[in-house]
Amino acid sequence: MLFPSGPGVRPVVARALYGAFAEFRREFDAMCRVADRRLPLPLAAVVFAPQDGVDAGLLHRPEFRRTALFAYQVALLRLWREWDVLRVAAVAGEGAGGCAAGYVAGVLGLDEAVRLLVSGHRLFEHGGTRAERLLRAGGHDRVLCCAPDQENRHGTAPAEGIRGLRQELLEGRGPHARW
Known part of the structure; x- marks a missing residue:
């Protein structure tokens, strides 16, 4: 949630x-x-x-x-x-x-x-x-962690866009998903 x-x-x-x-x-x-x-x-x-x-x-x-x-x-x-x-x-x-x-x-x-x-x-x-x-x-x-990371302080989506961010979160990888 x-x-x-x-x-x-x-x-x-x-x-x-x-x-x-x-x-x-x-x-x-x-x-x-x-x-x-x-x-x-x-x-x-x-x-x-x-x-x-x-x-x-x-x-x-x-x-x-x-x-x-x-x-x-x-x-x-x-x-x-x-x-x-x-x-x-x-x-x-x-x-x-x-x-x-x-x-x-x-x-x-x-x-x-x-x-x-x-x-x-x-x-x-x-x-x-x-x-x-x-x-x-x-x-x-x-x-x-859903906060912007150090390199992304303005909260902009990654280059791949929202779909890329969603995929990173689902796979538990990338700078936007810390487990």
């Missing part, structure tokens, strides 16, 4: 899932309860604000955007698990998605993940993401 860092939550999609599925709603609410202790306004009020309302613009602020994306990703995964749509054999992520990957893998606690997201501390440090290091420390010896 790949948890990306952006572009963010589409409020209309989150609102539809929240209204239609109890499992999504329960998980999203659980994420919001923890986030609300650290954010200046309730996360749900920002995510579900009227599109032209004052609070809707807060979703562009990094602490709200990252935390909302994390809550959305985790709640969506829980919904898919409830439906038995997928069985997660591995997780990977970048930025807010790295926190989601670490949380669902059980090596990052919910409060710690939310603290990292809200505080704005760099999620990437020397030696990989904090979530990546915690995954390794937790006994997960195969961690897929």
Whole structure:
């Protein structure tokens, strides 16, 4: 399961899932309860604000955007698990998605993940993401790194394009796949 860092939550999609599925709603609410202790306004009020309302613009602020994306990703995964749509054999992520990957893998606690997201501390440090290091420390010896490598800091795809990158990831080789 790949948890990306952006572009963010589409409020209309989150609102539809929240209204239609109890499992999504329960998980999203659980994420919001923890986030609300650290954010200046309730996360749900920002995510579900009227599109032209004052609070809707807060979703562009990094602490709200990252935390909302994390809550959305985790709640969506829980919904898919409830439906038995997928069985997660591995997780990977970048930025807010790295926190989601670490949380669902059980090596990052919910409060710690939310603290990292809200505080704005760099999620990437020397030696990989904090979530990546915690995954390794937790006994997960195969961690897929989805961040740009040293020679590819701008995140551009390899010369072969996205198909080449996908093939490298599937085969576990290349600068974009560290196991």
